[in-house]
Amino acid sequence: MNNPLLDTTGLPLFDQITPDHVAPAMDVLLAEADAALARVTAEDFPADWKAIAQVLDVATERLGKSWGAVSHLNSVADTPELRAAYNAALPRVTEFWTRLGSDEQLYAKYKTIDPARLNAEQRQAHSNALRNFVLGGADCRVRPRSVTPPSRNGRPRSRKNSAKTRWTPPTPGRWMWTPPNWPACRRT
Numbered sequence: 001m002n003n004p005l006l007d008t009t010g011l012p013l014f015d016q017i018t019p020d021h022v023a024p025a026m027d028v029l030l031a032e033a034d035a036a037l038a039r040v041t042a043e044d045f046p047a048d049w050k051a052i053a054q055v056l057d058v059a060t061e062r063l064g065k066s067w068g069a070v071s072h073l074n075s076v077a078d079t080p081e082l083r084a085a086y087n088a089a090l091p092r093v094t095e096f097w098t099r100l101g102s103d104e105q106l107y108a109k110y111k112t113i114d115p116a117r118l119n120a121e122q123r124q125a126h127s128n129a130l131r132n133f134v135l136g137g138a139d140c141r142v143r144p145r146s147v148t149p150p151s152r153n154g155r156p157r158s159r160k161n162s163a164k165t166r167w168t169p170p171t172p173g174r175w176m177w178t179p180p181n182w183p184a185c186r187r188t
Contacts, residue, residue, distance in 0.1 A: 003021045003024055003025050003028075004016040004017050004021060005017060005021050005022070005025035005026075005029075005066040005069060005070065006025055006028060006029070006066070008061070008062045008065045008066060012065070012066075012068075012069035012072075014069065014072075014073060014077075017069060017070070017073060019079070019081040019082045019084070019085040020085075022070055022082075022085035022086065022088075022089055023085060023088060023089060025066055026066075026067070026070075026089040026092060026093065029059075029062055029063040029066055029067075030063065030092055030093070030096055032059045032062065032063070033059045033060055033062075033063045033096060033100075034096070035059070036055050036056045036058070036059035036060070037056060037059075037099075037100060037103065037106065039055055039056075040052050040055050040056045040106065040109065041103065041105035041106050041109065045109070047109045047110075047112040047113050048113070049113055049117075049118055049122055049126065052109065052110075052113075056106075060100070063093070063096070067089075067093050070085075070086055070089070071086070074086040098136075101132060101133065101136030101137075101138070102133070102136040102137040102138045103133075103138060104138050106133075106138070107130075107133040107138035107139065110126065110129055110130055110133065111130065113126060115127075
């Protein structure tokens with residue numbers, strides 16, 4: 001079966017796309033994107049803008065273009081079959097994009113790219129990518145657990161008083177306590 005969602009060379013072939021094409025195309029494109037992500041995050045892959053773009057951007061562009069066509073059709077030519085195919089693929093596509101945006105290994109590669117070797121457009125894209133990784137949670141670390149927050153004079157509070165004062169307002173130079181099991185982000 002010739003799948004029009006796998007042909008990303010030109011404009012989407014909306015008139016040829018059927019609900020039966022969605023699952024097989026997403027299987028192929030997500031596998032390609034996963035393989036590209038694994039390749040660029042490998043230890044031996046260079047932290048080079050062009051090398052990463054040639055592998056990862058090509059695979060994610062194909063996925064994005066095909067998923068965009070499916071999403072568009074779901075919006076304008078909704079049928080029960082297309083809706084079912086779209087809803088079946090949506091969690092997998094969402095999981096991939098979420099994982100990509102918070103991938104710590106990819107973030108580490110991007111941090112080692114030297115912006116001085118990039119042109120102005122690439123520097124801006126690099127800066128935006130680093131910002132998006134931070135916003136996506138790639139830079140989150142879990143703080144060690146604290147049983148009770150310290151008092152203002154630095155000595156531990158008793159457990160009796162800690163329930164009343166669980167939160168310390170976040171002011172500069174002052175310690176801020178977060179509940180156990182809450183991920184807390186910090187910039188490096």
